[in-house]
Amino acid sequence: MKIGFDAKRAIQNNTGLGNYSRYVVEVLSDFFPDNLYVLFAPKKRNNPRLGKILSRKNVLFVFPSRISKAFSSLWRIWNIKSDLKKQKIAIFHGLSNELPFGIQKTGIKSVVTIHDLIFLRYPEYYKPIDRFIYRLKFKYACQKADKIIAISECTKRDIISFFRIPEEKIKVVYQGCHPAFEETISSEKKLLISRKYSLPSDFLLYVGSIESRENLLLIAKALQSLDENIHLVAVGKKTPYQEEVEKFISENGLSNRVHIFNGISFDDLPAFYQLAKIFIYPSFFEGFGIPIIEALSGGIPVIAATGSCLEEAGGPDSLYIDPTDEKELAEKIKLLWNNPKLSLSMSKAGKEYAKRFSEESIANELMKIYSSL
Numbered sequence: 001m002k003i004g005f006d007a008k009r010a011i012q013n014n015t016g017l018g019n020y021s022r023y024v025v026e027v028l029s030d031f032f033p034d035n036l037y038v039l040f041a042p043k044k045r046n047n048p049r050l051g052k053i054l055s056r057k058n059v060l061f062v063f064p065s066r067i068s069k070a071f072s073s074l075w076r077i078w079n080i081k082s083d084l085k086k087q088k089i090a091i092f093h094g095l096s097n098e099l100p101f102g103i104q105k106t107g108i109k110s111v112v113t114i115h116d117l118i119f120l121r122y123p124e125y126y127k128p129i130d131r132f133i134y135r136l137k138f139k140y141a142c143q144k145a146d147k148i149i150a151i152s153e154c155t156k157r158d159i160i161s162f163f164r165i166p167e168e169k170i171k172v173v174y175q176g177c178h179p180a181f182e183e184t185i186s187s188e189k190k191l192l193i194s195r196k197y198s199l200p201s202d203f204l205l206y207v208g209s210i211e212s213r214e215n216l217l218l219i220a221k222a223l224q225s226l227d228e229n230i231h232l233v234a235v236g237k238k239t240p241y242q243e244e245v246e247k248f249i250s251e252n253g254l255s256n257r258v259h260i261f262n263g264i265s266f267d268d269l270p271a272f273y274q275l276a277k278i279f280i281y282p283s284f285f286e287g288f289g290i291p292i293i294e295a296l297s298g299g300i301p302v303i304a305a306t307g308s309c310l311e312e313a314g315g316p317d318s319l320y321i322d323p324t325d326e327k328e329l330a331e332k333i334k335l336l337w338n339n340p341k342l343s344l345s346m347s348k349a350g351k352e353y354a355k356r357f358s359e360e361s362i363a364n365e366l367m368k369i370y371s372s373l
Helices: 008-012 017-031 048-054 072-086 128-144 153-163 187-196 216-223 241-251 266-275 290-297 310-314 326-337 340-357 359-372
Strands: 002-006 036-040 059-062 091-094 109-114 147-150 170-172 203-207 231-235 258-261 278-281 302-305 319-321
Touching: 002 008, 002 017, 008 017, 008 048, 017 036, 017 048, 017 359, 036 072, 109 128, 128 153, 147 153, 147 359, 153 170, 187 266, 203 216, 203 266, 203 290, 216 231, 216 241, 216 326, 231 266, 241 258, 266 290, 278 290, 278 326, 290 302, 290 310, 290 340, 302 310, 302 326, 310 319, 319 326, 326 340, 340 359
Parallel strands: 002 036, 002 091, 036 059, 091 109, 109 147, 147 170, 203 231, 203 278, 231 258, 278 302, 302 319
Antiparallel strands: none
16 A cells, blocks of 8 residues: 655654654554555755654655745645655545645545644634634645544544534544653663753653743742752753743742753653653643653653643553642642652553553554555
8 A cells, every 4th residue: 555644744843743743654664564655745854853764665755846846835735636646645644734735636535633723722822823724724634534533532522622523533543652762771871861961860850842831830830849959850942931931940049950951852852751750741731742651651750730631641640730730739749759659650550551652553553544444
């Protein structure tokens, strides 16, 4: 079978949608090597995270012709259809919430992954023009796709609610994380990373974009009620919200206890998790919450927020708090920090729970959907 993918994010994005796109192609080409996976992308880019995919003999890249190259953004949403037919694609999978306009008229079956509808749930986080474009593209893709993949039950409910899509058209297939997070990091590597970044000996960890929706400020506020030996390490992409967090830290005498890192290399990130004592993800709303899976896979106990899909990612043995209540968060941190037995039991249970997000399981779920079409 020849399966086509919208590979813009796989090539251009280093995190988020890029990670998901690369992950899907990697696991499918590993577990179903007899298919040909054709990646359609509007432009070439040297991205080191593509290394694994580039080495696969069953993966082919297709870029716009010389004529279409000047209008690469248009090619992706319109002219790509002629290339799909030329390549004799059986199924086309839009990996990042979109499908080409008119895909339903080509005779090619289509699948779209919808990651979240946060722009409808929390419109205040988005510019009006972005909300307008996202709604147009996402709704069109849901209406025209032969099958929709939602990355969580929460996202599935939102698709039904906002776009009035029949439930039977939607299948939940969870995301997985890179296998590097499951591997036990050696003591030597941990020591190397700890010295490289001057990390504290024991710390709370946050990983995610440092933006208001993901709520890093809540952890900083909770830190005020905790012992001075408890530090916070935050790793993530910088946004203007980081200045608000840094101002609070400075004004409340927390500068020596909060350590923020932007642009950490992927190779170093698993060690950050396994050096941490507790992972905290207090986001107001997520489509799924991959950092939680990364933490659980590394055996790190998790505290996350209620209100979206984070309970799906964290499972029954993680702890959950109201994302507006720093006192509740402080109490949960104290509970875990001072209870090694509870921490160990959560670590073991979380690692077991994370197995449901294995590469093989996700590859099988995706192939069932393709085969049904």
